[in-house]
Amino acid sequence: MITSKTLPVVAEIQLVYKPNTDIQNAPKVSSSRCAYQIFKEVWAEDTIEFYESFKIILLNSGNKVLGVVEISRGGISGTVVDPKLVFAAALKANSASIILAHNHPSGNLRPSAQDEKLTRRLVEVGKLLDLPILDHIIVTSEGYYSFADEGNL
Numbered sequence: 001m002i003t004s005k006t007l008p009v010v011a012e013i014q015l016v017y018k019p020n021t022d023i024q025n026a027p028k029v030s031s032s033r034c035a036y037q038i039f040k041e042v043w044a045e046d047t048i049e050f051y052e053s054f055k056i057i058l059l060n061s062g063n064k065v066l067g068v069v070e071i072s073r074g075g076i077s078g079t080v081v082d083p084k085l086v087f088a089a090a091l092k093a094n095s096a097s098i099i100l101a102h103n104h105p106s107g108n109l110r111p112s113a114q115d116e117k118l119t120r121r122l123v124e125v126g127k128l129l130d131l132p133i134l135d136h137i138i139v140t141s142e143g144y145y146s147f148a149d150e151g152n153l
């Protein structure tokens with residue numbers, strides 16, 4: 001029999017959402033080029049060709065940017081992306097949709113098989129959570145590749 005004296009102590013979990021009070025002046029994403037420009041603005045120029053990282057833009061229902069979150073940082077040829085971290089950030093920010101991005105230090109704009117597999121997986125999870133992935137952008141210092149523009153979402 002379980003009594004109040006034998007119950008384990010459970011951590012209290014709080015979900016707190018503190019929106020930007022100036023969301024009216026936040027940038028609005030209307031194209032892959034616009035998303036690329038936002039990512040380029042937050043990507044450190046001295047690391048874009050040094051190691052791979054994975055970031056997301058969180059959007060409200062009007063496609064205004066709620067924030068940019070770095071999900072992972074890896075080595076020269078890859079980074080590990082935990083879908084739970086992607087969607088935890090999006091849910092906590094009360095986001096309506098997500099744009100994914102990672103850089104290729106090599107400068108190659110073509111997605112790898114792993115990039116395509118990860119994108120498909122995150123798109124499926126997003127559908128289940130009603131949190132659509134609008135695009136996945138490969139960022140380099142010279143340009144970008146958009147999964148959405150190329151019909152690969």
